[in-house]
Every structure is written in C-alpha cells, then in structure tokens.
Amino acid sequence: MANFHGRTKALTITIIIATISPYQALVRAGHRLKQLKQVHAHLIISGAHRNLSLFTKLTILACSSPSSIKYAKKLSLAIPNPDSYLFNSLIRISSKLGFLNDAVFFYKHMILCLIPPTNYTFTSLIKSCANVCAFKLGKSVHSHAVINGFSLDSFVQTSLVSFYGKCSEVGSARKVFDEMPNKSIVAWNAMISGYEQNGLCKDAVDLFGLMVNSGFHPDSVTFVGVSSACAQLGALELGSWVHDYIVKHGSEVDVVLGTSLINMYARCGNVRKAREVFDVMKDKNVVAWTAMISGYGIHGYGKEAIKIYNSMQNYGPSPNEVTFVAILSACAHAGMVNEGRSIFSSMRNDHGVVPGVEHHVCMVDLLGRAGLLNDAYEHVRVLKRPSPAVWTAMLGACKMHKDFNLGIEAAEELLALEPENPGHYVTLSNVYALAGKMERVEKVRNIMIKKKLKKHVGYSTIEVDQRTYLFSMGDKSHPESIELYGYLDDLMRRISEVGYVSTRESVLHELEEEETEYALRYHSEKLALAFGLMKCKNDASVIRIVKNLRMCEDCHLAIKLISSIIKREIVVRDKLRFHHFRDGVCSCADYW
Numbered sequence: 001m002a003n004f005h006g007r008t009k010a011l012t013i014t015i016i017i018a019t020i021s022p023y024q025a026l027v028r029a030g031h032r033l034k035q036l037k038q039v040h041a042h043l044i045i046s047g048a049h050r051n052l053s054l055f056t057k058l059t060i061l062a063c064s065s066p067s068s069i070k071y072a073k074k075l076s077l078a079i080p081n082p083d084s085y086l087f088n089s090l091i092r093i094s095s096k097l098g099f100l101n102d103a104v105f106f107y108k109h110m111i112l113c114l115i116p117p118t119n120y121t122f123t124s125l126i127k128s129c130a131n132v133c134a135f136k137l138g139k140s141v142h143s144h145a146v147i148n149g150f151s152l153d154s155f156v157q158t159s160l161v162s163f164y165g166k167c168s169e170v171g172s173a174r175k176v177f178d179e180m181p182n183k184s185i186v187a188w189n190a191m192i193s194g195y196e197q198n199g200l201c202k203d204a205v206d207l208f209g210l211m212v213n214s215g216f217h218p219d220s221v222t223f224v225g226v227s228s229a230c231a232q233l234g235a236l237e238l239g240s241w242v243h244d245y246i247v248k249h250g251s252e253v254d255v256v257l258g259t260s261l262i263n264m265y266a267r268c269g270n271v272r273k274a275r276e277v278f279d280v281m282k283d284k285n286v287v288a289w290t291a292m293i294s295g296y297g298i299h300g301y302g303k304e305a306i307k308i309y310n311s312m313q314n315y316g317p318s319p320n321e322v323t324f325v326a327i328l329s330a331c332a333h334a335g336m337v338n339e340g341r342s343i344f345s346s347m348r349n350d351h352g353v354v355p356g357v358e359h360h361v362c363m364v365d366l367l368g369r370a371g372l373l374n375d376a377y378e379h380v381r382v383l384k385r386p387s388p389a390v391w392t393a394m395l396g397a398c399k400m401h402k403d404f405n406l407g408i409e410a411a412e413e414l415l416a417l418e419p420e421n422p423g424h425y426v427t428l429s430n431v432y433a434l435a436g437k438m439e440r441v442e443k444v445r446n447i448m449i450k451k452k453l454k455k456h457v458g459y460s461t462i463e464v465d466q467r468t469y470l471f472s473m474g475d476k477s478h479p480e481s482i483e484l485y486g487y488l489d490d491l492m493r494r495i496s497e498v499g500y501v502s503t504r505e506s507v508l509h510e511l512e513e514e515e516t517e518y519a520l521r522y523h524s525e526k527l528a529l530a531f532g533l534m535k536c537k538n539d540a541s542v543i544r545i546v547k548n549l550r551m552c553e554d555c556h557l558a559i560k561l562i563s564s565i566i567k568r569e570i571v572v573r574d575k576l577r578f579h580h581f582r583d584g585v586c587s588c589a590d591y592w
Contacts, residue, residue, distance in 0.1 A: 095128035130163035165194020201229035234546035236268035266295025294326040302334025328362035368397020404435035422453040460524035488530035495561040
C-alpha cells in the first residue's frame with residue numbers, strides 16, 4: 001500500500017512537471033535533490049536538456065545544497081558546451097557554502113574545458129581558501145591568477161590581502177596591498193583588519209592614519225577594525241577621536257559598530273563612556289549586552305554587571321554561553337560568591353545552557369579568590385577531565401592564599417597536561433619560593449634550561465598625544481631614557497619616604513639571576529607610568545597603562561603610593577582586569 005502511494009505521488013509530480021514550463025519546474029524544485037532529479041529526467045525526455053540555459057540553471061540549483069552538490073558535479077561533467085558563467089557560478093556558490101574541495105573541482109574542470117578563468121573565478125577561490133586558512137592552496141591560486149594576467153586586478157588583490165591576513169601572513173598581505181595601483185575602501189579595511197586580527201594593532205592604527213591622510217573616507221567596517229585595535233592597545237585618545245569622527249560625519253552606529261565601541265571604551269578604561277554608547281543603541285543583540293556585562297566585570301564593578309544581566313533577562317535577548325562567562329567572571333573579580341553560584345546553577349536549570357570549560361574556570365576562580373580553596377578543589381575534582389585552564393585557576397588561588405601543598409599538586413597536574421608551557425614552571429617556582437623551598441626553585445630552573453623554555457616577556461604600553469609607546473623591564477632604548485630613569489628614581493625615593501618597601505616576593509619567581517631588586521624597580525609598568533607623568537606634568541588627565549601580563553605585587557603597591565603623592569588617577573589594565581588607582585587606594589581592594 002505504501003509503495004502504491006509512493007508511486008502515485010511520484011506520478012503526480014511528473015504530471016505537474018509535464019504541464020508547466022521547464023523553467024517553472026526548476027524554480028519549484030529549488031535545491032531539493034529528489035525534485036531536481038525528476039526535473040532532470042523530464043528535460044531529457046522532452047529534449048530540453050540541450051538547452052544550455054536550462055541545464056545551467058539545474059546544475060546551479062543542485063550546487064546550492066550540501067545534499068545535492070555531488071549531483072551538481074555529475075551534471076557539470078555532462079554538459080557538452082559549458083561556459084564561464086556556469087563554472088563561475090558553481091565556484092562562487094560552493095565557495096560561499098564552505099565547500100572548498102568542490103570549488104577546486106569545478107575550477108579544475110573549467111581549465112580542462114579550456115575555458116579561461118576570470119577575476120570572479122579567482123576572487124571566489126581565494127575567499128574560499130581564506131575562510132578555512134588553506135594557505136598552500138591559496139598560494140597556488142595566487143600563482144594561477146598571476147599566470148592568467150590578474151596580478152593587478154583590484155578585486156583579486158583585495159581578496160589576496162584578506163586571505164594572507166586571515167592566514168597570519170601579514171607581510172605578504174602588505175606586499176600585495178602596497179602593489180595595488182587603485183586601493184578601494186574594501187582593500188584598506190582588509191589590511192587594517194589583517195593587522196588587528198594578528199595582534200599588530202599599532203600597525204592597524206598607523207595604516208588608518210595613512211588612509212585618512214590619503215583622502216579616503218572610512219566606513220563602518222573601518223571603524224570596527226580601528227576601534228578593536230584601539231581596544232587592544234588601550235589607546236583611549238585615538239578611540240575617542242574615532243567615535244567623534246563617527247558622530248561628526250553622521251555615520252550610522254549599527255549593532256556591530258556600537259558593540260565595538262562599547263568594547264573599546266571598556267577595554268581602554270572608560271566604562272562610563274561604554275555605558276553611554278550602550279544606552280543610546282537602538283538595537284541591542286546578545287553580543288552587545290554581553291560586551292557591557294564584560295566591561296563592568298573587568299573593572300571589578302560586579303554589582304553593575306549583575307544589574308545589566310538582570311535587565312537583559314527582563315528586556316533583552318536570552319543569555320548565551322559567552323554571556324555566562326562574562327557574568328561569572330564579573331562575580332569572580334568582585335568576590336560575589338553567592339551570586340556567582342546562583343547564576344551557575346541557573347545556566348542549565350533556567351536557560352538550558354550546559355556549562356563548558358570556561359564556565360568551570362570561572363567557578364574555580366570565583367571560589368579560589370574568595371579563599372574557599374576546598375570548595376574550588378572539589379569543583380575541579382568532580383570534572384571528568386579538568387582542563388589546563390581549570391588547574392591554572394586553581395594554582396593561582398593557591399598562590400594567592402599561600403596553600404603550598406595544594407598549589408604544588410595543581411602545578412604538577414598542569415605540567416602533566418602541558419609540559420612545554422613555560423608559564424606553569426614560573427608559577428610553580430614562585431610557589432616553591434614563597435614556601436621557602438629554594439632548592440626546588442633551582443630544580444625548576446634547571447628543568448626550564450634543559451627544555452629550553454623561556455618565560456613570557458612582560459611589557460607595558462601607554463598612549464601620549466595619540467601615539468603609543470612600549471616599554472619592557474629595564475628598557476633603555478627610548479631616546480629620553482636618562483631623563484626617564486631619573487624621574488622614576490625620584491618617584492621611588494618619594495614613596496620610600498612615605499613607607500614603601502619593595503615586595504621582594506614579586507621577584508622570587510623570576511628565574512634569571514640578574515632579576516634583583518634593582519630590576520624590580522624598573523618593571524615595565526613603572527617605566528610607562530614615569531614616562532606618562534613626565535610628559536604630562538602639568539596635566540590633570542588620567543594616566544592609562546596596558547600590561548600584557550598580570551601586574552606584580554610590588555608594582556601594585558608602588559603605583560598605589562604614587563597615585564597618592566602626585567594626586568593623579570592612574571588606570572592599569574593587566575592580563576586579567578583593570579586597576580583604578582586614586583589617593584593611594586586601588587579599585588580592586590587588593591583582591592585580584
């Protein structure tokens with residue numbers, strides 16, 4: 001009976017196809033494989049398969065779905081006289097859907113059919129390679145484009161800039177960009193994004209300046225790229241200038257650009273301006289709400305983060321996995337244990353979100369920072385396979401609260417999971433040093449030497465007059481180093497008179513012998529601070545510094561006292577959070 005109904009249905013569809021035009025039948029079939037095969041059969045029976053236009057339409061429709069693309073490949077082989085339109089369409093569609101191998105198949109078939117490729121051919125192929133970072137294949141396509149005379153085609157070149165940037169070959173991207181005789185706004189944006197996505201934010205900012213000076217008017221994509229670069233650099237002055245430029249020229253602030261500005265202001269230390277942007281946004285998606293929650297969280301404003309989170313539940317979209325990472329992290333930085341526990345429980349129960357690795361890291365961090373080491377340890381142990389990030393949070397809590405036995409256990413777990421990570425050895429040596437087990441510090445040092453592991457180099461940046469300056473520990477490359485070191489020495493002398501004593505624990509984890517109290521005095525954040533104060537002596541503006549690693553205890557103490565004697569607000573963004581120093585007090589309340 002079922003077979004009878006199936007045959008009846010198929011017969012009905014065949015009758016319908018026969019009563020309408022072949023083109024209408026194709027349109028009705030869409031990209032559904034079964035219907036496409038029926039239309040194909042009707043075309044053959046009616047003789048319409050000789051119509052290149054109809055057969056091209058059939059093949060393109062088949063290419064538009066993962067379930068029928070294999071059929072499209074068979075159809076393409078059956079077309080007696082294909083043209084460039086067919087192959088360019090097939091390559092473009094398969095590239096857009098992420099089917100790189102199929103796009104290459106159509107390209108090879110195109111070459112075998114002696115059909116010359118066009119700039120559209122190479123643009124689609126290069127974009128497809130960029131989407132999956134297929135570097136070797138992309139270089140081959142680049143070579144084919146050059147051989148076929150498209151080396152200076154603006155569309156191909158722009159695609160190549162984007163491709164090399166996404167594959168982290170920024171030098172190659174810039175070479176292609178510089179060779180472009182006519183640079184479009186899309187090309188400028190691709191190069192700026194390439195720099196920003198690869199962490200070369202100063203280069204992104206410099207290129208933006210060159211773009212503006214060259215007479216190009218930036219668009220929303222430009223602003224997103226530059227504001228993201230400013231966020232990473234902590235370049236508030238330039239980021240504010242970009243925002244003012246947007247307002248002055250009446251550019252539309254959509255949800256993507258608005259979210260980028262929220263992130264920029266928050267990461268540059270001005271969470272108040274981030275909130276202003278958030279409040280005036282007409283449309284807010286889950287990313288925008290999450291950015292605002294995260295902005296409050298990294299500044300230690302846990303209560304404000306909770307308020308935004310509650311408003312989101314009442315008036316905004318449903319929170320997602322990233323939202324919960326942001327709000328749990330905010331609770332951890334603010335010591336809001338009960339709130340964090342409640343939100344963690346609600347993830348699965350109220351929102352159907354299964355906790356992932358990052359959520360467990362936040363919970364271990366939340367409990368560990370609050371001194372609830374046993375609770376944090378139990379949270380780790382209930383996990384089937386604790387990730388390195390979870391054990392790192394556990395180890396950090398043990399170091400903070402000087403639980404050396406548990407800290408050593410956490411460090412050993414970490415080293416078993418990631419034996420080549422130098423950061424774990426540095427932290428373990430610090431735990432040993434704080435426990436007074438110097439012979440074990442030496443043992444860790446020898447292991448690192450044997451494995452040829454080097455600790456991460458710390459550096460700090462500061463923005464002065466929209467220029468970003470970088471300092472590393474003991475750095476004397478700056479042309480004003482003599483004046484700078486003299487100024488810093490005077491600051492250290494002044495805070496010593498009001499009770500500063502170097503926190504030598506801050507250097508015990510440093511494994512090189514030359515790391516002494518002398519070197520401690522010239523840590524990168526102290527040099528950046530001295531430079532900022534030296535250049536802005538008669539200015540009441542806030543001094544803003546970005547540190548790539550966690551701020552050490554000694555610098556934290558020193559900057560607190562410096563903020564008191566100079567009567568200036570100092571904001572430092574380290575790897576984990578913001579510290580707002582004012583009148584000898586830090587916003588973190590020494591809880592970080």
